[in-house]
Structure formats: structure tokens, C-alpha cells
Amino acid sequence: MTQPLLEITDVRKQYKSLCAVDGVSLSIDPGTCFGLLGPNGAGKTTLIEIVEDIIRPTSGTVRYKGHPRGSNFRQEVGIMFQQTALFSYMTVFETLKTFARLYDHCDDIDRLIRLCYLNEVGQQLNDRISGGQKQRLLLALALLNRPDLIFLDEPSTGLDPQARRNMWDIITTIKAQGRTIVLTTHYMEEAEKLCDDVAIMDKGQIIARGEPQALIKTHCPQATVTVPTSEFPEGGDGIEGFIRQHGERIVIRTQNVNGVVGQLLARGVDMRVVDVKTPNLEDVFLKLTGRSLRE
């Protein structure tokens, strides 16, 4: 059996009457991209900062490679913070060079610049780069010490879709290098795209844990296929699902979405008028809590 890289046991963080993290236990295996998901205020940042050894828990323990975290922990991990103050009078390249001096062993700065798509802005001042470039610089800073364990707190929050995709590409490359990633996010698409293992957090507790597709299959197995009533085959015989009419639309709830689409196609239904909605992690959260992630 693989030794977990991180073992979090019964961690609790109390702020006066508020329990921000309420008895969380988790283990994270090496080489996984682990996602901590949840709405604003769920306790994600508090938990991740406890694991990063930035804040102390009220109770509970965190073990790294089977031992309490020692001085090696800070040297071996990389942390990308949501906010980091950068010197406005330095260029991107100078910033990386300056931070590199903090470590005994460092990655090649030119390679990091290429990995994080910063080639074109290496000689730009920090306050002259875009939001997406700044996030990628913060990621490059987190990678300076060649960490095997990387913490990313909301890595793509506030980015436009193109900048977000760039960030996802870099994370995918890092993941392919076999490194362990722990990320927090409230973008379900980000978690589904990047993470092999997720924990959904709400009100300080973990309410679900597993592979994204397995969680969806367990909690929300049914997809919804909607067809205009006028286009729906007479009687709907052989269509595998729970069929109901809602005015002008026929709604089919099914566990076999590919089968239903195939059956509709075989009966000559034009797919351009068909609407297919497959469940996602957002639906899992709604199912488990009765609330939307974005309320």
C-alpha cells in the first residue's frame, strides 16, 4: 500500500464561536491532484493554511510522509497564495531571481518562465503585467524550489476564460510530471477537469469525497434529455428513461444518456433541437445540501 503523502486527522479550527474547520480527516496520496471544493466561507482556505503550516489548528494533527511536519516541509513544498505582494519596480525575471535566493536548490528560471507562459513578459515590470500573467508568475514562484507537493489556493479565481485555460494547461503539465497538487476552488469545471480526487467541504466539514465522476454517478446518476413535444417520436416506445411532458417539451430523465440519444437519432430526431444536461459536481453539492454553490 502507498504511504499517504499527507494525513490530516480530526483537524479543528475555532474562531471564537465560529468553527471554521470542524473535525476534518483526510489522506492524500502522492501523485494525485486533490481538489478541495466548496462555497465561499466553507473553510477551504483555513484548512489548506493549516496543512501548509501557516496557521495552527485548535486541535488535530497533520503528518507529511508519515511524520509530523519538520523544517524539511517548507523546503520541499510550493505554495501559491491567493494574494502575494510583488515589488512594482522589479521585472518578472528579477522577481523570480530574487525569490530563488531563498532556496538551497532551485529550478532553472528560464525553464519556469517557459512553463508558465511568461516568455513575453520576462522583462516587464510586475505592475505592467495582466491578471493572468500575475497569477502565472505566482505559480512560477511556487515552483521555484522544484516542489513535489504544490498548494494552489483558488488558482484561477478572477481570470478570464482564456487565462483560466492557460492556467489549467500549466497545472496539467505539472500533474503529468507526477507531482502532487492540492488545490482549492469553487469552480466545479476546474475540479472536474484537473482533479483525480476531490473533497466537497461545507460549513467546516467534508460532506463527500471521491473521484469526480464517481461522486456524480453515486449522487446524481441521472441526466436530463429534453425534446420539443412536436419532434418526439409517437409513444416514445423503447426510450430508456422516465418520460414526462412539460407543455411544449418532453423531458426524459435517464441513467443511460448515450442510449437515449442513440434511440432518438435512430427515430430521426434532429439533434439540434435536443437539449442534453449531464449532472456535474455542482449538482452533487445541491443534492447533498439543498443549496447551490453560488448562493
Ligand SMILES: Nc1ncnc2c1ncn2[C@@H]1O[C@H](COP(=O)(O)OP(=O)(O)OP(=O)(O)O)[C@@H](O)[C@H]1O
Ligand atoms: N482569522 C479569522 N478570524 C475569524 N474568522 C475567520 C478567520 N479566517 C476565516 N474566518 C472565518 O472562517 C470561515 C471559513 O473561512 P475560509 O476563508 O476558510 O473559507 P473558504 O472556504 O476559503 O472561503 P472562500 O472561498 O471565500 O475563500 C468564514 O466564516 C470566515 O469568515
